[in-house]
Amino acid sequence: MPSLPCIVYILTDNPKDVPTIHVRPAMSITILQVPLRHRWQDISMMRMMDLQDIVLPLARGQVDYLFCMDVDQIFSSNYGPETLDDLVAQLHSGYYLQSREELPYETNSLSAAFIPPTMGIFYYHAAVFGGSLARLTNLTSSCLNGILKDKKSGVEAIWHDESHLNRYLALEYLPSKVLSPEYCWDNRLWLRYHKLRWAKKSYEKTRV
Numbered sequence: 001m002p003s004l005p006c007i008v009y010i011l012t013d014n015p016k017d018v019p020t021i022h023v024r025p026a027m028s029i030t031i032l033q034v035p036l037r038h039r040w041q042d043i044s045m046m047r048m049m050d051l052q053d054i055v056l057p058l059a060r061g062q063v064d065y066l067f068c069m070d071v072d073q074i075f076s077s078n079y080g081p082e083t084l085d086d087l088v089a090q091l092h093s094g095y096y097l098q099s100r101e102e103l104p105y106e107t108n109s110l111s112a113a114f115i116p117p118t119m120g121i122f123y124y125h126a127a128v129f130g131g132s133l134a135r136l137t138n139l140t141s142s143c144l145n146g147i148l149k150d151k152k153s154g155v156e157a158i159w160h161d162e163s164h165l166n167r168y169l170a171l172e173y174l175p176s177k178v179l180s181p182e183y184c185w186d187n188r189l190w191l192r193y194h195k196l197r198w199a200k201k202s203y204e205k206t207r208v
Helices: 040-045 047-059 133-153 161-172
Strands: 006-012 027-033 065-069 073-075 087-091 124-132 177-179 196-198
Touching: 006 047, 027 047, 040 047, 040 161, 047 065, 047 133, 047 161, 065 133, 087 133, 124 133, 124 161, 133 161
Parallel strands: 006 027, 087 177
Antiparallel strands: 065 124, 073 196, 087 124
């Protein structure tokens, strides 16, 4: 957002390990501590709680739009105000050309993230989603309720918070803007020009 004032909220369970980050004028960084969680699945899923309880109350007095982004991504070109809208979803680059039958929606009807076979059009990536604060409040509340319901039932959706996000966007509220894969790209694939790309992942360290 080179032409707009921005606040970057960094969520971490260990604030002292965040290095000094130099940013452009009209941009600032706020470091927010979140609870320590030991499973990577819970780190991913419970960010819906962190957004609802920690980020959104603070952001309401500071910003008009909020995006949630995984930290292991790299901006490779201008990521601008064309991305802003009431509810923004990111097409998953890994499933962009797949048929509906090949999309990894939750198929376990016992999970709150379940999507019936006749529903759903696109598969969205939880690495990027955003929108107005009011719309994100509804999204995070719905996803968190589903996650907590699954935990109580001893069920875990196949792709965790991403499964709950896809259910919300398929069954409850369609996104007002859908970002093409160039806005969150896997370098292993074929697109040459992109705005945001995945960093190389060390799954042996992060998914244990």
